[in-house]
Amino acid sequence: MQTIKRLVELREAVDALKNGGKSVALVPTMGALHEGHLTLVREAARRADHVIASIFVNPRQFGPSEDLDAYPRRLAADAALLEAKGVAVLWAPTVDQMYPDGYATNISVSGVSEVAWGAARPGQFDGVAKVVCKLFQQVRPDLALFGEKDWQQLAVIRRMARDLDLTWPHADAIIGVPTVREASGLAMSSRNQYLTQAERDQAAGLAAAMRRAIAAIEGGADVAASLASLEADILAAGFLSVDYADLRDAATLEELTTFTGQAARLLVAARIGGARLIDNMGLGLN
Numbered sequence: 672m673q674t675i676k677r678l679v680e681l682r683e684a685v686d687a688l689k690n691g692g693k694s695v696a697l698v699p700t701m702g703a704l705h706e707g708h709l710t711l712v713r714e715a716a717r718r719a720d721h722v723i724a725s726i727f728v729n730p731r732q733f734g735p736s737e738d739l740d741a742y743p744r745r746l747a748a749d750a751a752l753l754e755a756k757g758v759a760v761l762w763a764p765t766v767d768q769m770y771p772d773g774y775a776t777n778i779s780v781s782g783v784s785e786v787a788w789g790a791a792r793p794g795q796f797d798g799v800a801k802v803v804c805k806l807f808q809q810v811r812p813d814l815a816l817f818g819e820k821d822w823q824q825l826a827v828i829r830r831m832a833r834d835l836d837l838t839w840p841h842a843d844a845i846i847g848v849p850t851v852r853e854a855s856g857l858a859m860s861s862r863n864q865y866l867t868q869a870e871r872d873q874a875a876g877l878a879a880a881m882r883r884a885i886a887a888i889e890g891g892a893d894v895a896a897s898l899a900s901l902e903a904d905i906l907a908a909g910f911l912s913v914d915y916a917d918l919r920d921a922a923t924l925e926e927l928t929t930f931t932g933q934a935a936r937l938l939v940a941a942r943i944g945g946a947r948l949i950d951n952m953g954l955g956l957n
């Protein structure tokens with residue numbers, strides 16, 4: 672595996688990999704890799720001739736009071752994991768390579784970026800859209816894989832790819848990979864390491880509460896009443912607060928007040944200990 676930090680070298684490596692019509696899949700990450708990321712890599716390897724993974728802790732998607740400085744960085748250990756999975760190139764640009772002096776371009780995906788997680792963090796998904804668009808231009812992948820754990824992020828990236836007519840990759844080649852969960856049901860996340868063991872045990876109650884709410888809604892229960900019970904269940908499991916527990920259209924993320932079997936997503940963010948956890952699950956035509 673080549674670890675590359677400069678764009679000019681990346682371009683040469685990508686050209687070499689694509690030689691002879693070979694396909695390339697991109698797995699973008701911010702590092703601190705866990706089984707969820709490695710599942711993306713395995714799926715990428717199944718779908719393409721070569722896998723390029725990126726590790727870049729993107730300063731433009733952290734708010735002023737968020738954990739940019741504390742965000743775990745362990746490039747050497749991550750590189751070893753990726754190499755063992757057969758990744759061809761690790762693209763690990765510096766902040767200067769990604770945002771050189773004078774960088775001035777923004778990408779803002781309205782609607783889908785502005786609800787749920789994005790509502791309290793204006794600009795965060797602009798930061799995601801910007802860096803992902805740049806990664807796409809830099810790597811020119813045939814396909815790119817993202818975890819469904821960050822469902823809103825996936826919806827924003829798909830919307831951006833459609834709106835900008837991206838071809839590397841085409842919107843249809845942006846693949847969502849189902850969330851990887853611990854045996855307890857807790858969705859894997861780099862931020863789970865901020866939890867104590869006791870908080871981790873309590874956090875498992877989130878997925879269980881969401882499954883109960885989904886069963887109720889799919890069984891015909893009133894959506895608002897089911898979401899209110901869900902919030903109460905999450906607090907009873909030991910969470911300190913619930914930021915949101917919403918039923919939304921799976922693609923547009925418009926709020927749904929009734930459920931008629933359409934592709935929908937239950938999106939939740941809740942705070943436990945020092946961490947804010949997000950999770951989502953599909954209903955209907957997902």
Ligand code: PAF
Pocket residue numbers: 699700701702727729732799802803821824
């Ligand atoms: O999901 C992530 O790790 C990041 O948001 C991404 C897609 C790598 C962009 O920085």
